[in-house]
Amino acid sequence: MDKKQIKIVLGSISQHKIEAVKQACQQLGLETIVSGVKAASGQNEQPVGLSETYQGALNRAQGAKEQNPEAVVIGIENGIFMSDNDKNPLTVDLAVIVVLTPDNRRIVSTTPGITFPEDCVAIATERGFVTTTTGSVIAEKLGGDSTDPHSTLTKGAVSRIQTLVAGLVVALAQL
Numbered sequence: 001m002d003k004k005q006i007k008i009v010l011g012s013i014s015q016h017k018i019e020a021v022k023q024a025c026q027q028l029g030l031e032t033i034v035s036g037v038k039a040a041s042g043q044n045e046q047p048v049g050l051s052e053t054y055q056g057a058l059n060r061a062q063g064a065k066e067q068n069p070e071a072v073v074i075g076i077e078n079g080i081f082m083s084d085n086d087k088n089p090l091t092v093d094l095a096v097i098v099v100l101t102p103d104n105r106r107i108v109s110t111t112p113g114i115t116f117p118e119d120c121v122a123i124a125t126e127r128g129f130v131t132t133t134t135g136s137v138i139a140e141k142l143g144g145d146s147t148d149p150h151s152t153l154t155k156g157a158v159s160r161i162q163t164l165v166a167g168l169v170v171a172l173a174q175l
Contacts, residue, residue, distance in 0.1 A: 005031045006175070007071040011039030011060030016147060017076050020164030024172055027165065039063025041077055046129035050096070053079025054108070057098040065100050072175065073100045076164065080116060080134055091116045093134065093149070095164060099171045107174045111167035114150050114158070117141075 010021055013036040025032040040063060041047070041056035054077075061075030075098040083090040094113035100106055120137040127137075135149040144152030148160040 005033060008032050008034045009064045009068040009071040009073050010034065010036040011064035011073060011075040012036055013038055014147070016160050017164060020161045020168055021074060023161065023165045024168035027169055028172055030172065037064050037067050039075065043077065044129045045131050046124060046133040047077055047079035048129060049079065049081060053077050053096045057096040061098040061100045070102055072102065074098070080121065081113070089118050091118060091121045095167060097167050097171045101175065107171050109167050109171040111163040114153055114163070116149070
């Protein structure tokens with residue numbers, strides 16, 4: 001791989017996401033200039049399922065590409081994935097990552113998932129996913145940062161940034 005510098009633009013100004021992109025690039029030995037731009041997901045505050053979560057990530061990547069057509073652009077969207085087993089409900093949070101290259105390649109990966117407490121999911125569902133994330137309910141009930149429930153739920157062992165880095169390494173290794 002040649003060592004030319006790659007311009008990467010993230011369709012978000014989230015510090016968690018920007019830091020994760022920088023760490024993933026460093027882990028892969030990529031020489032990059034990383035920046036973030038505001039790009040709407042077009043989805044509820046809490047996306048549910050693969051379709052909504054993927055579309056949010058794609059929308060963010062396309063929004064970044066409109067502003068930076070010559071760059072490698074990335075869209076990241078966290079969503080919750082719910083089992084349809086009423087007797088034993090399960091909700092997992094993970095992010096979908098969409099990378100679009102200047103030559104119009106599309107690379108998609110996901111992060112490792114984390115199980116969300118069903119009581120918190122139920123409260124967020126009741127309040128409505130249009131405006132409420134399960135992460136905000138977890139922070140309310142258990143403390144911690146509403147944008148990083150991963151750290152709270154793993155007692156600091158795994159942060160949201162770490163899960164994002166894992167998924168980004170998989171995606172960016174395919175450049």
